Amino acid sequence: MVHQQRSQTRLSPSGDTEDIVALLAPRLAHFAGVARTEHVTRAAQEMNVPQSTLSRALVRLEQDLGVDLFVRRGRTLALTPAGRTFLGSVERALAEIERAADEVRADADAATGKVAFGFLHTMGAETVPGLLHAFRADHPGVRFSLVQNYGEAMLERLRAGELDLCLTSPVPDAPDLVARRLDEQKLRLVVPADHALAGRRRIRLAEAAEESFVTLEPGYGLRRITDDLCKEAGFRPRVAFEGEETETLRGLVAAGLGVALLPPPTVARPGVVELTVTAPRAAREIGVAWLAGSADTPPVAAFKKFLLSRRGNLLPG
Incomplete structure (x- = not known):
């Protein structure tokens, strides 16, 4: 596959980064597969995609970049200097994507997944440790990322997707949040x-x-x-x-x-x-809140159900 002339590219060098990423991302794995085997047919077989699809993806990738990535040597392909440079970054990017995919799958696992849980400082010494101890009796493998903060800061992190659930007071009343009163604490x-x-x-x-x-x-x-x-x-x-x-x-x-x-x-x-x-x-209500419309992973759903089951019996004593 040799393209000596690049009379036109799909994006100029000044094109938006988000646009070029959107164009290139689906083709990076195809490129890495051909670079690894140095053979389109063999790569197509290994990746279980039609050879014609793979060939078209490589042509479009070179067009989008505006550079030659391969030169043909008989029935095989060899990377150009630009191709070797590009391959190093592509392999790191694909490895990072694979790592991220493994991580989010692990976090969503029903038995060993993770819950990002926020709570008030005043609940950190006794209430939250007792809750986690009771929950893990039936869910021993579930992991927790714990955040202590004041109420408004936790709600901001909830809206930012950094928390799955939080215990807070007062119980928030906002259209983008779902909140349930769990208990009250005398002042x-x-x-x-x-x-x-x-x-x-x-x-x-x-x-x-x-x-x-x-x-x-x-x-x-x-x-x-x-x-x-x-x-x-x-x-x-x-x-x-x-x-x-x-x-x-x-x-x-x-x-x-x-x-x-x-x-x-x-x-x-x-x-x-x-x-x-x-x-x-003189009392303050304690409630649990989460983002409206959020899709719970199995461990988050289990912990939410557990917290709601503790209504009226959340606080020690």
């Missing part, structure tokens, strides 16, 4: 151990209207819930410190830097007292 007013309110067991949130609050940063679900509960109690919280993690907030409370509305700790922390809030009702 407590955490005060320093030497605070005037520390001798109480219960408190109305309005009684803390003059206190300085330590809260999570704006954008966190718990911050939004805190602001909403304080508004319902008739005041706007006076925020002294903002953080990114609830146990850091407890440390700030223990240091006497303010009070905080927080879910129960995994382990009791010295230096603070946690009061039951009687009014307004």
Whole structure:
């Protein structure tokens, strides 16, 4: 196969990269097969394609590139210098495609596939490990890619296709997401151990209207819930410190830097007292969310079914 003249190519050198890739991709395996055997007939037999199809694919590939990839030597073909250069890159590209295909097939395997699962920081110490332990009793080979983050960041990753499922609060209400309420978690007013309110067991949130609050940063679900509960109690919280993690907030409370509305700790922390809030009702809903219209792999479907079966029994204790 010799093409001494290239009077016209399908794309100019300035053509869009996406266009040239779309043209070339179906022909790369054909090219690599002929380059490996140096024989169109033999390559066609090995690849189980008609010889005429293979010959046409090579001609069009050379036309698209605008260079000769082969020269004929008797009944065989030999790579030109340009063909040898092209072959190296093609073989690497095809190997990468094969690796990627193997990886996604493995991730979708019902017994050993992978679930990309996001959850709130506050659920990482006890809730999520307990859930995974219970799920893997019946699905021991399923693998997990775990992501801890605040709610809005996880929903962004869900929309970007980086997560299959996430546990979050508040339960999102968005047209592009599906969300199901699983449980709720009581919130407590955490005060320093030497605070005037520390001798109480219960408190109305309005009684803390003059206190300085330590809260999570704006954008966190718990911050939004805190602001909403304080508004319902008739005041706007006076925020002294903002953080990114609830146990850091407890440390700030223990240091006497303010009070905080927080879910129960995994382990009791010295230096603070946690009061039951009687009014307004202080709780946050925990739900699972996924992208609407997404096609679940078998391991994702199994884990989703498991989470939904835990409604009302998601949280420890």
